[in-house]
Amino acid sequence: MSIIYQPQAMRYRGISITTNSTPRGAQRGPGQNQIAAAVEPIIDKAARELGLDRLAIRRINAPDSSGTVGSQQGPLTSAYMAEALDQGAEQFDWATRSQRSGDRQGPKAYGVGIGQAYHSAGRSGYDGLVVLTPEGKLHLHTGVGNLGTYSYVATTRPAAEVLRCDWENCVIEHGISTRHLPSASAQNGSNTSYTMTRTNYVAALDALQKLKEIAAMDLGGEPDDYDVGDHRVFATADPERSITYQQAAQRAIELGGRYSGAEAPEDIAEVTRAAVAGVAGTGLVGIARDNLPSDGNVPALSVGFAEVEVDLETGKVEILDYVGVADCGTVLHPQGLAQQVKGGGVWGMSFALHERQIYDTQNGLPGNVGLLTCKPSGYLDVPSVMQWSATDIADPQNPVGVRGIGEPPMGAASAAVLSAVSDALDGHLFNRVPVVPDMIVNHVAGQPQSHGPLDVQTA
Numbered sequence: 315m316s317i318i319y320q321p322q323a324m325r326y327r328g329i330s331i332t333t334n335s336t337p338r339g340a341q342r343g344p345g346q347n348q349i350a351a352a353v354e355p356i357i358d359k360a361a362r363e364l365g366l367d368r369l370a371i372r373r374i375n376a377p378d379s380s381g382t383v384g385s386q387q388g389p390l391t392s393a394y395m396a397e398a399l400d401q402g403a404e405q406f407d408w409a410t411r412s413q414r415s416g417d418r419q420g421p422k423a424y425g426v427g428i429g430q431a432y433h434s435a436g437r438s439g440y441d442g443l444v445v446l447t448p449e450g451k452l453h454l455h456t457g458v459g460n461l462g463t464y465s466y467v468a469t470t471r472p473a474a475e476v477l478r479c480d481w482e483n484c485v486i487e488h489g490i491s492t493r494h495l496p497s498a499s500a501q502n503g504s505n506t507s508y509t510m511t512r513t514n515y516v517a518a519l520d521a522l523q524k525l526k527e528i529a530a531m532d533l534g535g536e537p538d539d540y541d542v543g544d545h546r547v548f549a550t551a552d553p554e555r556s557i558t559y560q561q562a563a564q565r566a567i568e569l570g571g572r573y574s575g576a577e578a579p580e581d582i583a584e585v586t587r588a589a590v591a592g593v594a595g596t597g598l599v600g601i602a603r604d605n606l607p608s609d610g611n612v613p614a615l616s617v618g619f620a621e622v623e624v625d626l627e628t629g630k631v632e633i634l635d636y637v638g639v640a641d642c643g644t645v646l647h648p649q650g651l652a653q654q655v656k657g658g659g660v661w662g663m664s665f666a667l668h669e670r671q672i673y674d675t676q677n678g679l680p681g682n683v684g685l686l687t688c689k690p691s692g693y694l695d696v697p698s699v700m701q702w703s704a705t706d707i708a709d710p711q712n713p714v715g716v717r718g719i720g721e722p723p724m725g726a727a728s729a730a731v732l733s734a735v736s737d738a739l740d741g742h743l744f745n746r747v748p749v750v751p752d753m754i755v756n757h758v759a760g761q762p763q764s765h766g767p768l769d770v771q772t773a
Contacts, residue, residue, distance in 0.1 A: 354429050354729035355736040355743050362741055368428060368733075369408055373399050377613075383432075389610040391711040394641050395430065398617045398705050402428075402639040405701055406619035415737050421627040427733025429618040429662075431725025435642075435718030436508030436612025436711070438604050441496040441586040442517025444473050445575075446525075447597035448567070450545060450560045452479045455487040455589060457498025458510050463654060463720075465501075468647040469510035472714045473600075476518035477525075478543050479559075494592035496601075497583035504614045504720035507646055508712055512604045515713045521600025524573055528562050528598075566598035575599035608711055615641035616722035618659065618730035624738040626758045629751025631667055631735055636697050638723055640704040644715030651719065655702040658723025664690040665724065666731040667748050 361371040376395035377383075383390060403409070408426070417424040443455040454473055458466035466488050474484050487493040496517075499509045526537035529547040533540075533555050541550050548556035557565075566573040575594035578587055581603045590601055621635040638655040645651055668689045672681035682688035708715025728747065735749055736742060744753055746765075756763050 354427070354733045355741075358427070358733055358736060359741060359743065368412070369399065369403055372428060372430060377615075383434075383611050383613065391436070391610040391612050391717070392643070392707070392709045393613050393615060394705045394707050395615050395617070397707065398615060398639045398641040399428075399430075401703055401705060402617045402619050402637050405639070405703055406621075406635070406637040408619060411621060416740055421625055423624045423626055423738040425622050425624065425734040425736070425738025427620050427622070427730045427735070427737055429620070429726040429729025429731070429733060431616050431618075431722035431729065433504045433614045433718070433721040433725075434611055435504040435614035435720070436608075437499050437503075437505050438509065438512060438606065438608040440499050440509060440513050441582045441601070441603050442473070442513035442515070443494070443496040443586065443589055443593070444477075444514070444517045444521050444600040445593050445597045446477075446521060446559055446563045446566075446600070448560050448564045450558070450563070451483055451485050452477060452559075453485045453487050453593075453597075454514065455493065455495055455593070456510065456514070457495040457585075458488065458506055459501055460489065461501055463650055464647070465506045465510070465650070468650060469507060470514050471646070472511050473514040473518035473521075475714075476515060476522055479545065483545065494589040496586040496589050504718035504722070505612070506720070507642070507716045507718045508612050508709070509604075509718075511646070511712060511714050511716050512606055513602075516602040516604050516606060517600045519600075520602040521598060524566065524598055524600065525559075525562050528565050528569070528573065529557055532557060532565065563597040567595055570595075573598060575601065579603065581605070606713065610711065612709070612711065612717055613641075614718045614720065614722045616655070616658075616719065616726040617641070618662070618723070618726035620727070620730035620734040622731060622734040622738060624735060624754060626754070629754035629758075631731075631749070631751075631754070633663060633695070633697055633731060635701075636663075636727065636730070637701045637703075638726060639702070640719045640723065641707075641717075642704060642719035643707065643709035643712060643717035645704050645706045646714075646716050651704060652702050654719055655704075655723045656700045658721070659700060659727035660691050660696050662724040662727025662729075663696055663731055665728040665747055666735075667691070667750070668695070670748050670750055 358368050361368045373396055376399055377393045379392045381390045381393050411426045414424050445453040454470040456466050456470055460466050467486055499505055525547045526540040529540045530537045539549055540547050545559045546556045547562055570576045575590045578590040617639040619637040623632045623634055636659055638659050640655050671688055709717045
């Protein structure tokens with residue numbers, strides 16, 4: 315009974331839970347994260363009626379690598395949600411904190427909650443381009459934009475690793491087409507990490523093969539007789555028989571054709587063909603389309619654990635603590651991942667408690683026209699310190715084990731906070747987001763809500 319993975323209604327001892335599903339390949343944005351978050355307290359309700367711990371019911375139904383997704387129930391490349399739940403529960407100390415559910419101190423009620431979220435997170439078929447110059451520099455050309463996460467840099471690292479090139483000798487070419495950038499996936503759908511590491515990997519493999527071929531031409535033997543390291547191409551039987559990367563790059567220019575970029579593969583995109591033409595003759599050019607196997611939906615998965623205190627007199631919710639766990643395959647850049655988990659968590663907290671959009675029912679004009687009246691969470695609205703971690707288990711469909719993680723931390727945090735608020739209010743379900751103070755005050759006072767069951771974002 316995953317809130318994401320099964321499209322049909324599931325039944326547990328007579329309780330029917332209709333679950334939320336995203337068709338394979340569909341996008342899930344902030345609105346969908348809000349909907350998924352609203353479902354999470356229903357999972358808590360099922361756990362209570364079944365006499366199960368709220369962590370246990372999620373773990374029982376946690377998707378694994380044999381799971382399926384979407385209307386066609388396509389396979390997943392990998393999934394380790396159970397591991398993420400266990401990791402987060404230990405980090406959050408769920409066993410201890412959950413014992414305090416519903417505790418009251420004066421007008422304050424205590425609650426803890428769990429949230430889970432998913433987003434399809436990977437594509438294939440784009441191009442990679444690297445150039446090794448006679449100066450010994452490895453130029454990594456990437457069409458990935460800079461959204462503030464620096465994924466345009468992190469996703470090029472596989473190319474440097476394949477060629478065993480020191481990072482100090484690498485130059486990132488990005489940001490403007492005059493730098494000769496290959497085709498790249500749009501940066502949406504949490505797909506950048508999975509998709510673009512693959513393109514850099516295949517481009518580096520092409521450069522590696524050309525390095526070995528050039529060494530075999532000049533030093534004798536077959537390309538498979540050679541390996542690379544310390545910026546050299548050397549014979550595995552006799553490492554002293556070698557050429558430097560600088561020498562190999564110069565020879566590529568002299569040889570021309572496919573070695574220098576004068577000839578390009580037929581299957582690359584037109585924009586990549588133009589990029590190759592722009593770097594032709596400057597060194598040894600590695601260029602390839604990502605034709606690696608890709609079988610199944612690539613999931614980005616996230617878990618959140620939240621601790622809240624609800625003021626029953628004012629309706630104010632204070633988030634005391636939060637732990638976010640990412641199941642995104644191999645960790646590409648720990649600091650970058652930490653900021654994505656935390657930043658997505660803050661946005662999710664906004665969905666849960668603050669960002670109410672209101673439209674006038676007479677004329678349809680928005681009543682919230684800026685960040686002041688549709689308020690995202692600020693520093694005083696979130697815990698001063700938020701914890702995070704990652705499962706760090708490689709995905710087999712990516713050559714370096716990476717999956718994406720962009721959107722799910724939002725849904726996980728929103729769901730965890732709403733679950734915790736519901737826990738503090740003895741399991742009450744508001745069935746909408748955000749949950750704002752007047753809704754809590756009305757509930758506690760036994761008064762009807764200011765909105766009807768079908769009134770969504772209206773005033």
